[in-house]
Amino acid sequence: MATTSFTIPTNEQQQRQKQEQLTITCPLDSNLSRDKLLSFPAFNIWLTTLHHSLSRQQQPAHEFHKSPYSLRKIDIQAVDYFGKEQRLGFIKLKAEVSNDEGESLPGSVFLRGGSVGMLLILQPDDVPSGSDKDKRAIMTIQPRIPAGSLEFPEIPAGMLDDSGTFAGGAAKEIYEETGLSIPQNELVDMTSLALASTRQGISHDADINSADNHSNHNSTSSENAEESLQNGVYPSPGGSDEFIPLFLCQKRIPRQEIQAMQGRLTGNRHEREKITLKIVPLENLWKEGLRDGKTLAAWALYKGLKQEGRI
Incomplete structure (x- = not known):
């Protein structure tokens, strides 16, 4: 060649x-x-x-x-x-x-660069606020030829446009794949939130170690610098650069609107997207999307952050 x-x-x-x-x-x-x-x-x-x-x-x-x-x-x-x-x-x-x-x-x-993934949690507005009852997650069913599938289940996701922000890209993908218009300020960047918590823990441990070990008193900030990886989940770091920030949106809407979304055909048809929506109980999300890495990562981040009271 x-x-x-x-x-x-x-x-x-x-x-x-x-x-x-x-x-x-x-x-x-x-x-x-x-x-x-x-x-x-x-x-x-x-x-x-x-x-x-x-x-x-x-x-x-x-x-x-x-x-x-x-x-x-x-x-x-x-x-x-x-x-x-x-x-x-x-x-x-x-x-x-x-x-x-x-x-x-x-x-x-x-x-291939960065993508965005979104965990969209819907709850009927007739349920008392603060309750976890009847929470549903939105999944998309669509062809994923690289996986050899014509009906691959996953959370809404998409590639980031060159000129877009991650939150803006997430809001755009939510609208294209679900029809829901979500302001950027209603999106929670779960990956960054979890990383901030982890870094605070590392910083606290480093302070303790520094106080206990006087032999480290000559360490410089550059010597303690971390790798500058992106604030996202790397689904296949052995072969791809792709990183995916995972966002959360929790929305209360009328029960009939949630029911009407089941089976809806969506997607950007100009970009050959053929998407069917599937609404699943939130507690079943990990089973419904067990083949999709970003779905499992979003589930884990949501559960971990919720357990720590950060969302």
Whole structure:
């Protein structure tokens, strides 16, 4: 297969030290240019995140400090474009990440960027406020060809538009897939809420350890820096960059409106979406959506946050 290549800047620290450029190769017929690649949000997020993680190897306590890994080159194997405007959609690439001893890390990546998932909980407004009685969750049934299915059950979800916010993307997907118009301020970002709770716990533990262990008094903030992963669930980190922030919306509406949603045909027909709504008892959501990772993750976050009194 005929290929072409171009270079892009490496991370800032490497530029200052070595003035290196990262070589990108791609199929000649992919119509992928340097500018087009650098304007693709999914590529930029992935590359920035990886560079940050690689830079953490400078910390003496890092497992790979003595023989650090570097990103040597990127081979783009395939490119998919969306719509009449030929918007860059998916990239399949192989990243060569190795150290000076010739050891390499698995680097096959399906690059698609962020998505959003929504746990929509409906409750009849004739039930007393504060009660959990008769709560229902909205699921979508639709073809998912990658899974080999024509009727895959999952919570509402969708890819994030390039120019959108995650909350805005969630509100848009809710409307397209369910017909419900939900203001962004009624959405709770469960992933960020859970991460904030976890980080507070880590910070508290670190304060205790610092007080108890005087040998750590020279630690710097950079040495304690975490990886800069996205605030989302990674459903398949062994092969894809996709991350999914999971939102919660709880809404009280008339009982007959909930019943009328059962079996409703929805979706953006211009984007070939063929969606049927399924309304299930909230306590059965984990069983109804057990094959869908984001459904189970949303269920777990909801239960965990509710148990801690955070929602």
